[in-house]
Amino acid sequence: MTADGIRQAIIQIISEIAPDEDLTGVNPDEPLRDQVDLDSMDFLDIVMELRKRYSIEVPEQDYPQLATMSSTVSYLLPRMESL
Amino acid sequence: MAGMAAGLRLALYGKKTLVLERHSRPGGLNSWYRAGGYQLDVGLHALTNYNPAAGRDAPLNRLLRRLRLSRAALALAPQKESWILHYGAKLVFNNDFACLLDNAQARFPGAADGLRKLAAEARRHYMENRFFTGESARARLPEFIADPMLREMILMPVMFYGCAGQEDMDWGQFLIIFMSVFEEGLCRPQGGIRAIIDLLTERLERAGGELRLKAGVRSVITRDGAAAGVILDNGEVIEGGAVFSSAGWVESAALCPEMDPAGDAAAGAGVMSFLESIHVLDRPAAQLGLDASIIFYNNAPRFSYRKPDAPVDLNSGVVCVAGNFGYESPLPFEQIRVTHIANPDYWMLAPDKLYLSAKEEWRARSLASLPMDLPDFRSAITFHDTFTPRTIHKFTGKLNGAVYGAPAKHPGGDTPVKGLYVIGTDQGLLGVTGAMIGGVAVAARAALV
Numbered sequence: 001m002t003a004d005g006i007r008q009a010i011i012q013i014i015s016e017i018a019p020d021e022d023l024t025g026v027n028p029d030e031p032l033r034d035q036v037d038l039d040s041m042d043f044l045d046i047v048m049e050l051r052k053r054y055s056i057e058v059p060e061q062d063y064p065q066l067a068t069m070s071s072t073v074s075y076l077l078p079r080m081e082s083l
Numbered sequence: 084m085a086g087m088a089a090g091l092r093l094a095l096y097g098k099k100t101l102v103l104e105r106h107s108r109p110g111g112l113n114s115w116y117r118a119g120g121y122q123l124d125v126g127l128h129a130l131t132n133y134n135p136a137a138g139r140d141a142p143l144n145r146l147l148r149r150l151r152l153s154r155a156a157l158a159l160a161p162q163k164e165s166w167i168l169h170y171g172a173k174l175v176f177n178n179d180f181a182c183l184l185d186n187a188q189a190r191f192p193g194a195a196d197g198l199r200k201l202a203a204e205a206r207r208h209y210m211e212n213r214f215f216t217g218e219s220a221r222a223r224l225p226e227f228i229a230d231p232m233l234r235e236m237i238l239m240p241v242m243f244y245g246c247a248g249q250e251d252m253d254w255g256q257f258l259i260i261f262m263s264v265f266e267e268g269l270c271r272p273q274g275g276i277r278a279i280i281d282l283l284t285e286r287l288e289r290a291g292g293e294l295r296l297k298a299g300v301r302s303v304i305t306r307d308g309a310a311a312g313v314i315l316d317n318g319e320v321i322e323g324g325a326v327f328s329s330a331g332w333v334e335s336a337a338l339c340p341e342m343d344p345a346g347d348a349a350a351g352a353g354v355m356s357f358l359e360s361i362h363v364l365d366r367p368a369a370q371l372g373l374d375a376s377i378i379f380y381n382n383a384p385r386f387s388y389r390k391p392d393a394p395v396d397l398n399s400g401v402v403c404v405a406g407n408f409g410y411e412s413p414l415p416f417e418q419i420r421v422t423h424i425a426n427p428d429y430w431m432l433a434p435d436k437l438y439l440s441a442k443e444e445w446r447a448r449s450l451a452s453l454p455m456d457l458p459d460f461r462s463a464i465t466f467h468d469t470f471t472p473r474t475i476h477k478f479t480g481k482l483n484g485a486v487y488g489a490p491a492k493h494p495g496g497d498t499p500v501k502g503l504y505v506i507g508t509d510q511g512l513l514g515v516t517g518a519m520i521g522g523v524a525v526a527a528r529a530a531l532v
Contacts (some may be wrong), residue, residue, distance in 0.1 A: 019153035037139050042148065047096070052097050 001079045030067040085507035086329040089522035094292030096530045105299030119466040128403040129193040131263035133270040157271035160408035164374035178268030204263035220257035235386045244472040245513035248490035249389040301338035310502035329507030349489040353483035356472035358425040363466040364417040371458045378402040394429040397452040427472035427483035496525030
């Protein structure tokens with residue numbers, strides 16, 4: 001999967017978790033939680049969806065790396081490249 | 084609703100989930116049916132917790148998020164205004180809490196301050212998840228509302244919309260319903276209860292869960308004191324690691340011998356039930372001079388919320404004018420629903436022939452007993468249907484058709500049997516919103532353990 005593919009996959013997951021949120025204008029370098037109304041339960045749901053869909057385990061100590069869209073993509077790229 | 088919500092949340096956790104419903108349609112106490120060419124709701128008068136539309140801490144928004152449902156898809160129509168009529172006094176409220184404050188202040192000087200404090204107390208309980216305190220609402224209310232008449236007027240809608248016991252209720256539960264009805268307000272989905280059920284059903288399937296209709300549970304299988312599955316009415320055995328029962332506490336105990344059916348949790352079960360008539364009108368209620376959304380009324384100095392000696396208590400009632408909400412487009416037809424407290428024993432035991440004529444008799448008496456503040460809409464009725472505690476029992480299995488379950492509640496959902504959880508009425512959060520919040524909470528607790 002390419003960086004762009006991963007970005008699309010993340011947007012797809014968030015739009016399922018928060019169907020009323022508008023994700024078109026998300027700034028990739030600002031924290032997601034400042035731009036989209038996500039709480040900690042939503043965040044756990046994102047991690048859970050990554051596991052369900054792509055069999056990717058994100059350990060708790062890595063959660064801070066999922067703060068912005070850019071950091072999420074760079075974190076996931078080595079783990080999803082081969083998918 | 085609790086079962087669908089819990090099932091959906093479990094499926095979203097990636098659990099293999101099967102939702103079983105004995106009836107041919109999902110929803111339980113809140114469902115719909117067709118009669119006379121009309122699609123009619125049962126259960127839902129109005130959905131609570133309308134405000135605010137945004138903000139993740141709002142109960143309804145938080146619930147919809149947990150279920151990954153779109154609030155926009157429900158097309159929620161806010162109430163116009165609702166009335167509380169009590170022995171000659173009238174209070175008006177809408178989805179702006181200030182309206183209730185102003186109205187109460189005008190009739191009961193000094194009341195606004197107390198109601199504001201009551202709302203703050205309710206919010207605090209909600210934020211701290213303190214839905215049950217074990218205290219009496221009637222004992223605590225005078226700290227906030229000095230006037231006895233205003234106390235009756237505030238208690239009336241809260242009790243009608245979620246009191247399982249007679250005359251009094253848990254203080255924590257009172258506060259949650261007070262907040263849900265008065266501060267957050269009332270609405271109806273454009274498509275009625277069916278809009279919610281269809282959305283839940285579709286989302287459950289998309290999440291990989293399965294819904295089976297006409298599949299009643301005959302008993303719960305236990306192994307070494309833990310739930311291990313269920314046996315269906317047709318004898319089919321379904322294995323499962325956890326069982327969530329929305330049947331009610333005593334009703335679940337009847338399915339599972341290891342639960343004590345006669346324990347304290349059963350005290351006062353099957354006492355409070357209702358008779359409801361649905362009247363379809365040939366013109367909008369507003370044309371008859373009726374503009375209110377919901378009217379709660381009581382014709383006695385004290386509001387009597389208890390099983391009546393008569394088959395139906397006509398001294399009080401709730402009138403829901405389904406068309407008087409702010410819809411985006413007009414409803415296909417106009418309907419008014421009138422609900423009264425009923426005596427379940429009379430309706431459960433009446434011989435068939437008497438039962439049918441009694442339904443007709445009490446429907447007519449109900450219409451004749453409505454308060455003078457409402458226009459007489461009898462000549463505009465084109466179709467009607469009435470349901471009783473017996474009807475509710477027939478379609479939901481609730482003991483004596485008691486829609487709010489037993490007075491004792493089980494907020495955590497735990498039962499004496501490991502892996503068997505109660506959700507729905509006897510978990511304790513009531514109404515459509517409450518049932519779903521409770522179902523989601525118990526499911527989350529069970530799934531994350």
